[in-house]
Amino acid sequence: MPTRYAFSIDLDRCIGCQACVISCQAGNELKDDETYIHVGEQIRGSGKTLWGSFDHHRCFHCADAPCVAACPTGTLSKWNGLTIVEKEKCSACGYCTDACPFKVPHIVDNHVSKCVACLDQVKEGQAPWCARTCPSQAIHFGERETILAEARAKVAALKARHPNAQIYGETQLGGLGLLMILLDKPEVYGLPLDPKAPETMKVWQSVVQPASSGLSVLAAGAMGLMFVFARRQHGKERAEHERAAKQKAALQTAQPKATETHHD
Amino acid sequence: MTSVTLAPTAPETAAGPETHLVRRYVPAQQVIHWIGVISFFLLLLTGVALLFPPLSFLAKGGTSGVIHRIGAIAFILLPALYLLRMPRKALELVRESFTYGREELAWFKHMPGYFLGSTRNLPPQGRLNAGQKLHHAATFLMFNTVTLSGLIMWFGKGQLGPEGLSAVVIVHDISMLGLSVMMIGHVYFTFLYGALSGMVTGKVSEEYARMEHSKWYESLQAETPAAAEKTEARPAE
Numbered sequence: 001m002p003t004r005y006a007f008s009i010d011l012d013r014c015i016g017c018q019a020c021v022i023s024c025q026a027g028n029e030l031k032d033d034e035t036y037i038h039v040g041e042q043i044r045g046s047g048k049t050l051w052g053s054f055d056h057h058r059c060f061h062c063a064d065a066p067c068v069a070a071c072p073t074g075t076l077s078k079w080n081g082l083t084i085v086e087k088e089k090c091s092a093c094g095y096c097t098d099a100c101p102f103k104v105p106h107i108v109d110n111h112v113s114k115c116v117a118c119l120d121q122v123k124e125g126q127a128p129w130c131a132r133t134c135p136s137q138a139i140h141f142g143e144r145e146t147i148l149a150e151a152r153a154k155v156a157a158l159k160a161r162h163p164n165a166q167i168y169g170e171t172q173l174g175g176l177g178l179l180m181i182l183l184d185k186p187e188v189y190g191l192p193l194d195p196k197a198p199e200t201m202k203v204w205q206s207v208v209q210p211a212s213s214g215l216s217v218l219a220a221g222a223m224g225l226m227f228v229f230a231r232r233q234h235g236k237e238r239a240e241h242e243r244a245a246k247q248k249a250a251l252q253t254a255q256p257k258a259t260e261t262h263h264d
Numbered sequence: 265m266t267s268v269t270l271a272p273t274a275p276e277t278a279a280g281p282e283t284h285l286v287r288r289y290v291p292a293q294q295v296i297h298w299i300g301v302i303s304f305f306l307l308l309l310t311g312v313a314l315l316f317p318p319l320s321f322l323a324k325g326g327t328s329g330v331i332h333r334i335g336a337i338a339f340i341l342l343p344a345l346y347l348l349r350m351p352r353k354a355l356e357l358v359r360e361s362f363t364y365g366r367e368e369l370a371w372f373k374h375m376p377g378y379f380l381g382s383t384r385n386l387p388p389q390g391r392l393n394a395g396q397k398l399h400h401a402a403t404f405l406m407f408n409t410v411t412l413s414g415l416i417m418w419f420g421k422g423q424l425g426p427e428g429l430s431a432v433v434i435v436h437d438i439s440m441l442g443l444s445v446m447m448i449g450h451v452y453f454t455f456l457y458g459a460l461s462g463m464v465t466g467k468v469s470e471e472y473a474r475m476e477h478s479k480w481y482e483s484l485q486a487e488t489p490a491a492a493e494k495t496e497a498r499p500a501e
Contacts, residue, residue, distance in 0.1 A: 066426055072314040073323050091323030093314055094421040098429035104423075110326040184430045198432040208434050212441040215317045219445045229457050230381030237384060241475060 004081035005122065006144035007131065007178040008151050009056050009126040009167050011136035011147060012158055012165075016041060016054040020130035027118060027129035034108050035117040037130060038231055042189060053183045055190075058103045059083060059115035066197040067114075068204050070099035075112060080261025081177045101173075101195035144177070156181070156209060173197070284470040286484060288462045292349050298462060300342055302446065306335035311440060333418065340411055360392055361400035368394035381456060388478040395453075399446055406446075410439035 028036065038057040045051050068076045068083060074084060075090040090111040099107050105114040118128035122141075126132070131141040140147055151167050158165035162183045169176030172195050187194055209249045224244045265323045291298070310332040313322040322328055347354045370387040371378075371394035378386060378395065386393075392400070413436040416424070424432060454460055457476055473481040 024456075070347060070426075072317070073320040074317065089313065089320070090326070091320070092329055093323070095433075097422045098424040099426050101426060103422075142332060196486070198427045198430060199428055200434065204430040204434050204437070208437050209315060212437045213312070215441055216448070217446045220448050223448055225453060226379065227456060230379065233381030234383070234456060235309035235381075237382060238471065238475070241471065245471075 002023065002080050004144040005141065006081060006147045007128070008059070008140045008147045008181065009178065010138045010140075010151075010154060010181045011053050011055065011183055012154070012162070013136045014039070014054045014056070015136045015138075017135060019133045019135055021130040024115075024132035027121075028116060031109075031146075034113055036113070044188075048121075051184075053189075057102075057104070057179070059178065060102055060115075060173075062172070062195075063174030063177065064197060065173070066099040066101060066201060067096035067105055069197060069201060079117075079119070081121070082122070083107060083115075083177065084110060084119050085114065085116045093109065095107040095190045099197075101192055101197075102167070114179075127263075147179060147183065151181055154181055284482070285461070285465075286470055286473050287466055287468040288473075290350075290467045291466060294463065294466050296342060296346050296349070299338055299345070301463075303335045303338035303342070304436040304443075306331055307339060308440070308444065308447075310335065315437065316338075324467070334413060336411075336418070340415075352424050357400065358404065361397045361404065364397065365392065368397065371395070383457075386476075388482075389476070389480070391477060391480040393476060399450065403443065403446060406439045406442045410443060413439065416470055420498070 018039055021035055021039055024030070024037050025032075025035055028042055030036070030052055037059060040057065041052060042055055043050070043052045049108055061081065063077065063078075063081065065076070065083050071077075073089045073091050073093065074094060075086050077086070077094060080082070091108050092112070094107050096112055097103070097107060097156050105112050107113065117161075118126075118130075127141040129137040138168075140150065148170065155167055158181070164182075164184045166182055166184050166185070168180040168186050168189075168191055169178060180189075180191075182189060182191075184254050225253045295431050310323070310328040313319050343354070346357075367387050367389065371389060374382075374385050374387075375395060377384070413432045416432050417429075417436065420428070420432075454463070457472060459468055459472055459476075470481070473484070
């Protein structure tokens with residue numbers, strides 16, 4: 001069985017310093033206005049009831065990733081649990097921007113822009129830039145089982161302070177490749193409880209798309225074959241038609257006497 | 265530009281020494297048809313690049329997407345161009361394409377034979393035969409669905425969500441499947457019955473007119489009774 005990698009982000013440890021954002025931009029050589037990670041904050045109440053938490057908006061690396069299903073060029077694909085990007089294949093069609101239930105991918109400079117999981121680093125046995133840089137060790141990367149066990153232990157410890165603490169991404173969309181340790185319910189962070197690839201998407205991918213190319217090729221083939229037969233048939237008919245027309249003309253110019261005229 | 269020219273009555277082209285030609289389309293109609301041909305194939309090719317995985321390399325870098333949009337603008341403006349340039353003919357085409365009488369129904373009974381190259385038992389048809397009418401009507405309907413779904417994809421990008429995107433793409437794909445199958449049929453009949461000259465020169469052979477559109481041919485003859493042998497041009501459609 002291939003390795004299944006995953007990230008985890010511990011929102012209890014995150015200090016909102018943006019180091020992950022910067023190291024990601026630098027490590028992946030992104031332009032200043034392009035970023036794969038957005039770190040925001042959630043604030044609620046005031047005074048003694050004040051509650052706050054940072055939040056991260058970035059690719060969740062879904063196991064059953066709708067963006068991968070929708071991508072027509074193979075730019076997006078799965079590799080050991082991660083959703084990887086081959087930018088040079090991208091056509092900028094934007095299907096992924098609509099297919100993603102988390103609204104993560106964007107089109108920047110005519111190609112898709114989303115977390116590439118620092119594939120080169122990972123292949124060399126290194127953790128992605130964000131995980132390596134995080135000063136508070138809120139971002140972890142490794143085999144999903146290990147990461148999940150770690151996250152479970154963390155949530156159990158958090159329960160005393162944050163009764164609603166939980167892991168987001170354990171089961172959604174086949175299990176996410178980024179487990180988020182939340183301090184409160186997912187809706188507080190604006191995360192969908194049950195993100196899904198809709199049925200219509202399966203109909204599109206597995207029925208309409210193959211049927212469209214298949215049936216048009218079939219129609220072209222069938223008509224091509226039919227053409228050979230039909231052309232011969234019509235040729236005969238045209239010859240007949242011509243003969244009849246000639247006969248008629250000959251009759252008209254020669255003798256107007258009654259002879260049988262052929263009608264089609 | 266739309267001036268009606270006389271078709272030569274003398275022998276012409278390789279079709280044979282006795283081939284007479286009749287004008288079926290005015291130059292403006294030919295130009296519009298050519299814009300349609302070019303934009304349709306641009307759209308088809310750049311679209312198939314996103315539909316058929318082995319061709320997806322054609323879509324690299326996003327150039328095909330830009331071409332798709334340029335083609336789309338030409339394609340969408342086509343009916344407007346027709347309507348502005350030839351309002352009466354355009355409306356007549358739409359009206360005719362949605363009017364079916366007894367003769368059309370009788371024609372449909374012989375459609376299988378027509379598919380296989382036989383015009384023998386076909387009831388006499390006017391300028392448009394019943395199959396062409398049906399073709400135009402279906403094209404008209406699918407032009408609308410493919411255009412509407414395409415515009416939604418174009419201007420709604422990023423706001424459609426997974427459900428919206430897949431619904432719109434399904435409509436777009438099925439419309440284009442329909443239009444492609446009809447285009448294949450259109451090309452098929454054009455070559456089967458030797459009507460290509462209508463697209464290239466605007467004229468068709470007298471023989472074609474007589475065999476396929478006898479009522480129309482007769483009406484052309486009736487308009488020029490003085491010249492029984494001659495066939496005067498009259499714009500069709």
